[in-house]
Amino acid sequence: MSKAKAYSAASATAPLAATTIQRRETTERDVQIEILFCGICHSDLHTVRNEWSSFMPTTYPCIPGHEIVGRVTRVGSAVTGFKPGDLVGVGCLVDSDHTCSQCRDGLEQFCHNATFTYNSPDKHLGGVTYGGYSESIVVDESFVLRIPANLDLAGAAPLLCAGITTYSPMRHWGVTAGKKVGVVGLGGLGHMGVKFARAFGAHVVVFTTSPSKKDDALRLGAHEVVISTNVDEMEQHAGTFDFILDTIAAEHDLNAYINLLARDGNITLVGAPEQPLPVAVFGLLFGRRSLSGSLIGGIAETQEMLDFCGQHGITADVEVIPIQRINDAYARMLKSDVKYRFSIDMASLKAE
Ligand SMILES: [Zn+2]
Numbered sequence: 001m002s003k004a005k006a007y008s009a010a011s012a013t014a015p016l017a018a019t020t021i022q023r024r025e026t027t028e029r030d031v032q033i034e035i036l037f038c039g040i041c042h043s044d045l046h047t048v049r050n051e052w053s054s055f056m057p058t059t060y061p062c063i064p065g066h067e068i069v070g071r072v073t074r075v076g077s078a079v080t081g082f083k084p085g086d087l088v089g090v091g092c093l094v095d096s097d098h099t100c101s102q103c104r105d106g107l108e109q110f111c112h113n114a115t116f117t118y119n120s121p122d123k124h125l126g127g128v129t130y131g132g133y134s135e136s137i138v139v140d141e142s143f144v145l146r147i148p149a150n151l152d153l154a155g156a157a158p159l160l161c162a163g164i165t166t167y168s169p170m171r172h173w174g175v176t177a178g179k180k181v182g183v184v185g186l187g188g189l190g191h192m193g194v195k196f197a198r199a200f201g202a203h204v205v206v207f208t209t210s211p212s213k214k215d216d217a218l219r220l221g222a223h224e225v226v227i228s229t230n231v232d233e234m235e236q237h238a239g240t241f242d243f244i245l246d247t248i249a250a251e252h253d254l255n256a257y258i259n260l261l262a263r264d265g266n267i268t269l270v271g272a273p274e275q276p277l278p279v280a281v282f283g284l285l286f287g288r289r290s291l292s293g294s295l296i297g298g299i300a301e302t303q304e305m306l307d308f309c310g311q312h313g314i315t316a317d318v319e320v321i322p323i324q325r326i327n328d329a330y331a332r333m334l335k336s337d338v339k340y341r342f343s344i345d346m347a348s349l350k351a352e
């Protein structure tokens, strides 16, 4: 085993602080990675605070981080796809059983034996897996992704979760040129949704409650911005959308958006509100509309997304911070005070 500097939370109420963890020796199938940047996802904050205790209780110490970009430092003898020096990424998954129907279909995120990047049982060392708020990580090569050389690394890190979370449902529901696409909410997920929908050639409409976000939405690629609290503005778009990506993780009125869908239109939720949302089923019956969810994406599709980002020059808009400002960053995320993702410069960990 080797030691690695990291930042961990000791309990649901403790601030994150510097620590030292063990990483396993590289097995023959493993890739050892020096972490250069790690994005901060809302899941990190929820997990650190044990807010998903009912279905995914947090084991402490907790070391979050699943938007990882780094450089390969060592590979096992059987590794064929990577060599020292390669730029690579690791997202929300670090292993699965490789054999079930989900894995065979390239949908490892739904594997019942998937190992998540943090707070998941660690098959190698026991305890739970430790994520990207760390100077290094060791990952099975089949869960390591290639980062296109032309992408800014700080901005590429959030592609590993926020990017694939928004790319995958748009691909699944056939967002292409000529389609009318709505993006609800302009945060870490929403701003990626706008960039992808625009790059796919769709007509992009952003829904927000904040008039102050209008200019930024247009800059990010939206063709139109609708203030969702304005009933008249909403009514003008009734029955016209092929697809709506809903990124809101708080309580909100789904029916207002279902009514904007065209025949066979779909609204996909990628945010996870704590309480159930009421759905007026008549809104789905008329026009054969559908309501779906989506969870990140499989490994092959994540690589496809990264390659697409390389071709189109797409990265997240990030605010780069040193790890020492992590607790302040969490406090600001709770106020939605970030445009649009924090990315931790892991070089800052050397000072600990
Ligand atoms: Zn995430």
Ligand SMILES: [Zn+2]
Pocket: 096, 097, 098, 099, 100, 101, 102, 103, 104, 108, 111, 112, 113, 114
């Ligand atoms: Zn599986």
